[in-house]
Structures are given as C-alpha cells and as structure tokens.
Amino acid sequence: MSQLKKDLIVTGIPRGGTTLTAALIDNLSNCVCLSEPGWQTKWFLNGKNANNLTKQVTDDFKEIRKKILNNEPIKDKRNVDGTASTNYFNSPKNGVxxxxxxxxxxxxxxxxxxxxxxxxxxxxAHYTSILPELIESEKFSIIAIVRDPVPTILSWLSLDIPISRGRLPAAEGVWSELRDITESKEELLIKQVKIYDLFCQRYLEYQDHIHLIKYEDIVKDPSIINKLTGMEYERKLDLENQNKNKYYDFKMEEKIREAITKHAPHALKLYPFKKKKEKE
Structure with a gap:
C-alpha cells in the first residue's frame, strides 16, 4: 500500500491492542488519535445502513479536523494529564x-x-462492521490489529463488557453475519470463538486494502507504527505484552484451543497452533 492518508481508521479485534495502537499514534509528531468517540457509537447503535454510517464517519472526520485547527475542545477518553491511555482496565476489585x-x-x-x-x-467492531464501505470510499488509510486468539478470549472472559456476554451491539445492526452469531443459542465460548474468527475472516478478505498488524509485533517493536506513518514518537511509552496477564483464567486455555481448532479456520491462518510433540 502507498503512504498513509491523513485520515486514519484504527480498528481490530476487541481487546486486541487497538487502544495501545491508538495511544502510540497519538504520541507521534503532528498526530491525534481519538479513542472510541461516544457520539459515533450512538450512530452505530441506531444505524442499519452501512453506506449511511460511512458517510457520517467521513463527515465527522472533516468536522473534527476543523475543531482541532480552531483549538476547540474535543471530548475524548484521556488520562488526567491529557495523554492517551494504553489500557482501559485496572486491577480487579472484589474479583472483577x-x-x-x-x-x-x-x-x-x-x-x-x-x-x-x-x-x-x-x-x-463499529468500523470493522463497515470495513468494505470504508475501503470503497477511498477516504482513509486503515489499520487493523489482531491478537493471539487464546489470550484475547481469556481477556473477554475476565471482564464485564458486551463481548464478555457474546454481544457487540454497535456492529450488529449492519453486519448480518455477526448478528447471526450473537443471536444464536450456542454456548458463550463457541459464540466468542466464532466472533473472533469472523473478524479474522473480514481482515483477511480485505488484507490488500488495509494494514493488518499483530499486537505481539507492536509490543516487540513499537517502531512499526512510526515507520508506517513516517512520524517520530514525541515521548517513549512503556509497553508490556498482556498475553500472560495474571488475571486471566488459564484453566480455560485448553478448552479455548479446542474450540478454535473446531470453529475458527481463519484465526488459525493468522495464528496457527503448534503441534504438541508426541511423548517418546
């Protein structure tokens, strides 16, 4: 793909490293990256037409640009000091x-x-649900972040958010394949594995039109982002791979692997499982 456009979509697997990626972009010279603007979420929760949503997003980029250049305040998820956070969640209280x-x-x-x-x-989920339309608009460069499915799903199970219950309401209105999964009567883990795989399927289908990046590669080498944008970081961020997070229930790991092997062929293209060595 050619050099990045000045309007940049950041999307990816929920809890897959997009918050970290947005923070890294926000920390680049002459770059701003907003994190999940709530007004857009309202559009997606009520929207039923992908083309209409794409136009709203496109127009919103123009409006936000004007506000930033006019030094008007923008409502965004930020730390106390105004910097972007690399993770929304803190240590558990009372087990949650x-x-x-x-x-x-x-x-x-x-x-x-x-x-x-x-x-x-x-x-x-919002932007991934209208990914084909965003690409067709030719208005954006698009970065999609994926993460190893096992720790990703362990993260989903460790939290109390919609995906923890097998739902992604903001994307279900326009993404019928997702809606079919979330509204099914299958057990939670199977739903989650199929949702993860659907994201992978979409990114692989459009991989020639997006920048598909693994979370693990970013943590290992954050320069991936500044090389992609051509901008330099203004300050250093301390990055830590969360794939071995102590709050995950690793007793579920084998069950997740079995479900992925059975129900997630696209995930396995991105993260093939290593075959276990046979005991001598």
Whole structure:
C-alpha cells in the first residue's frame, strides 16, 4: 500500500491492542488519535445502513479536523494529564476488573503543528462492521490489529463488557453475519470463538486494502507504527505484552484451543497452533 492518508481508521479485534495502537499514534509528531468517540457509537447503535454510517464517519472526520485547527475542545477518553491511555482496565476489585476511573471522557484541546496533521479515530467492531464501505470510499488509510486468539478470549472472559456476554451491539445492526452469531443459542465460548474468527475472516478478505498488524509485533517493536506513518514518537511509552496477564483464567486455555481448532479456520491462518510433540 502507498503512504498513509491523513485520515486514519484504527480498528481490530476487541481487546486486541487497538487502544495501545491508538495511544502510540497519538504520541507521534503532528498526530491525534481519538479513542472510541461516544457520539459515533450512538450512530452505530441506531444505524442499519452501512453506506449511511460511512458517510457520517467521513463527515465527522472533516468536522473534527476543523475543531482541532480552531483549538476547540474535543471530548475524548484521556488520562488526567491529557495523554492517551494504553489500557482501559485496572486491577480487579472484589474479583472483577473495572475500567480505570482516572481514564475517562474529557474535553481537551488537542494541539497540532499544522493543517496537514494526521487524524486517527479508533473503534473496533463499529468500523470493522463497515470495513468494505470504508475501503470503497477511498477516504482513509486503515489499520487493523489482531491478537493471539487464546489470550484475547481469556481477556473477554475476565471482564464485564458486551463481548464478555457474546454481544457487540454497535456492529450488529449492519453486519448480518455477526448478528447471526450473537443471536444464536450456542454456548458463550463457541459464540466468542466464532466472533473472533469472523473478524479474522473480514481482515483477511480485505488484507490488500488495509494494514493488518499483530499486537505481539507492536509490543516487540513499537517502531512499526512510526515507520508506517513516517512520524517520530514525541515521548517513549512503556509497553508490556498482556498475553500472560495474571488475571486471566488459564484453566480455560485448553478448552479455548479446542474450540478454535473446531470453529475458527481463519484465526488459525493468522495464528496457527503448534503441534504438541508426541511423548517418546
């Protein structure tokens, strides 16, 4: 793909590293990356037409650009000091991991150097649900982040968010294949594995039109992002691979692997399981 456009879509697997990626982009010179603007979520929750949603998103990029250049405050999920967070969730209380309350929607003025700044916006299921239409519009460069399915699903199971219950309401209105899975009567784990695989299927189908990046590669080498954009980081972020998070229930690992092997062929193309060595 050619050099990135100045309007940048960040999407990917839920809990797959998109928050980290958005924070890295936001930390680049002359770049801003918003994290899941709530007003767009309302559009997706009520929207039934992918083309209409794509137009709304396209128009919103233009409007946000104007506001940033006019030094008008934008409501965005930010840390107290105005920086972007690399993770929404803190340590668990009473056994349940909570969203970090120091990281919340704040009205902030986002400084840029000039009108040629890069504007990124991150949404997971929302933007993936209209990925074909976003590509067809030719208005955006698109980054899609994937993560090893086992720790991803363990993360889903460790939290209390819609995907933890096998739902992604903001994407179900326009993505019929997703809706069929979420509304099925199958057990939760099978639903989650099939949802993960559907995301992989979509990214693989359109991989020639997007930048498909693995979370593990970003953690190992954050320069992937600044090389992709051609911008330099303004400050260093401490990155830590969360695939061995101590709050995950690793007793579920084998069951997840079995479900992936049976129900997630596209996931296995991106993350093939290593065959276990036979005992001598």
């Amino acid at each position: 991991r909570q969203k970090d309350k120091t990281f919340k929607k704040r009205s902030v003025v986002l400084p840029v150097k000039d009108k040629h700044f890069t504007l990124g916006i991150k949404h997971n």
